[in-house]
């Protein structure tokens with residue numbers, strides 16, 4: 001089997017590391033790519049073709065892992081050349097996934113939950129062809145959500161509704177505790193009910209949110225946009241907080 005990648009950053013690199021099989025060949029291209037991506041490709045065990053169009057043409061499964069902004073353009077450019085499955089793993093809204101499906105024959109909507117370089121990332125997939133990707137379970141825990149394109153992206157967005165809003169609340173509460181010289185005690189008493197690893201997890205979450213607050217705000221904006229008919233009082237407050 002041949003698995004091709006459009007985009008060779010952290011996700012592609014880790015997928016190649018996780019999916020170890022003598023029966024699978026990985027392909028990508030360095031066409032118009034940065035020096036950083038070219039060194040990622042050189043470090044990995046992948047074959048390189050001159051263009052992404054050739055990669056799409058030669059792959060049984062083409063995986064798009066570029067960026068949320070590039071995802072639709074990549075689908076438009078290469079989707080039609082894929083004879084097998086096109087798996088989109090970018091963090092895009094369900095609306096974008098549906099637009100991608102207009103340019104691709106057999107799209108599977110995918111969402112990685114958890115950081116790809118964590119010990120147990122999970123892959124959630126949806127779409128009629130999802131079952132054909134269940135062999136991935138041998139390498140990365142893979143779960144089918146439904147046969148509808150958009151459900152995997154929607155589930156990821158729903159998860160972010162909770163996690164990103166909670167991060168904003170955590171930042172605010174921890175700051176108040178710090179202003180009152182009770183930061184450590186604040187985490188200690190929360191750990192009594194939230195679990196022993198709460199302090200470490202919260203600090204990592206706060207740090208992660210503050211260092212990428214622009215991207216997190218953009219994701220919250222996407223949630224506000226997508227679920228605009230719902231009650232989004234808390235999400236909007238989190239967006240205001242992270243935009244400050």
Ligand SMILES: NC(=O)c1ccc[n+]([C@@H]2O[C@H](COP(=O)([O-])OP(=O)(O)OC[C@H]3O[C@@H](n4cnc5c(N)ncnc54)[C@H](OP(=O)(O)O)[C@@H]3O)[C@@H](O)[C@H]2O)c1
Pocket residue numbers: 006007008009010011012032033034035036037065066067068070074089090091092111112113114115116117
């Ligand atoms: N990191 C995670 O844990 C995680 C988890 C879930 C989902 N995701 C999603 O997965 C996608 C990739 O994430 P990542 O962390 O791997 O990003 P990354 O490390 O920034 O890598 C992105 C890769 O895509 C390439 N690229 C960008 N535009 C392209 C285009 N038009 N054609 C071909 N290649 C292109 C980049 O090449 P250049 O260097 O040349 O720009 C780079 O190799 C994102 O959409 C992200 O939302 C990531």
